[in-house]
Amino acid sequence: MEASFFDVCEHFQRAGYHVIWLMRCTQDVYNGYLKRGGEKNGSTRWLWKAPTTNFGRWISDNREASILIQHTELPEGDIRASDAPVLGRVTWATSDDDTKMVPGRTEFQTVPLPATPKQLLRWLNGESLRSISERN
Numbered sequence: 001m002e003a004s005f006f007d008v009c010e011h012f013q014r015a016g017y018h019v020i021w022l023m024r025c026t027q028d029v030y031n032g033y034l035k036r037g038g039e040k041n042g043s044t045r046w047l048w049k050a051p052t053t054n055f056g057r058w059i060s061d062n063r064e065a066s067i068l069i070q071h072t073e074l075p076e077g078d079i080r081a082s083d084a085p086v087l088g089r090v091t092w093a094t095s096d097d098d099t100k101m102v103p104g105r106t107e108f109q110t111v112p113l114p115a116t117p118k119q120l121l122r123w124l125n126g127e128s129l130r131s132i133s134e135r136n
Contacts, residue, residue: 019065056095085115
C-alpha cells in the first residue's frame with residue numbers, strides 16, 4: 001500500500017467521483033488471516049491479521065469512499081447475473097495503528113448491500129442501495 005494511493009483517490013474525489021475500493025480477500029479468508037467474528041442485526045464483524053491495507057486509516061481520514069470486500073469465491077457462470085452473496089461493504093474499521101499504511105491487524109464491520117455481483121452492478125449504474133434493498 002503506497003501513500004500515493006490515498007492521493008490518487010482524493011484527486012478523483014475532488015473531481016466529484018465517488019471512490020469505491022473492491023478488494024478480493026478470498027485468499028486471506030481461505031488462509032485464515034481474515035476471519036468472521038460474528039453476525040448481529042445483518043452486519044458481520046471481521047478480524048484481519050496482517051492486512052494488505054489500512055481500512056482504519058482510510059475510514060477515519062475519508063468518509064467519501066466505499067470499501068467492498070469479496071469474501072467468497074464466485075460461482076461459475078456470468079458474473080453480471082450472479083446472485084451469490086460474495087461481497088460485504090465496510091461500514092467501520094479500526095486498526096492497531098491507524099498511522100501505518102499497513103497495520104498488524106484490523107477489525108471491521110460489513111453490511112450485506114451490495115452483497116451480490118448483480119446488486120453491485122445495479123449500484124454502479126446509479127441505483128441507490130435503498131432501492132436495491134427494497135427490490136430484493
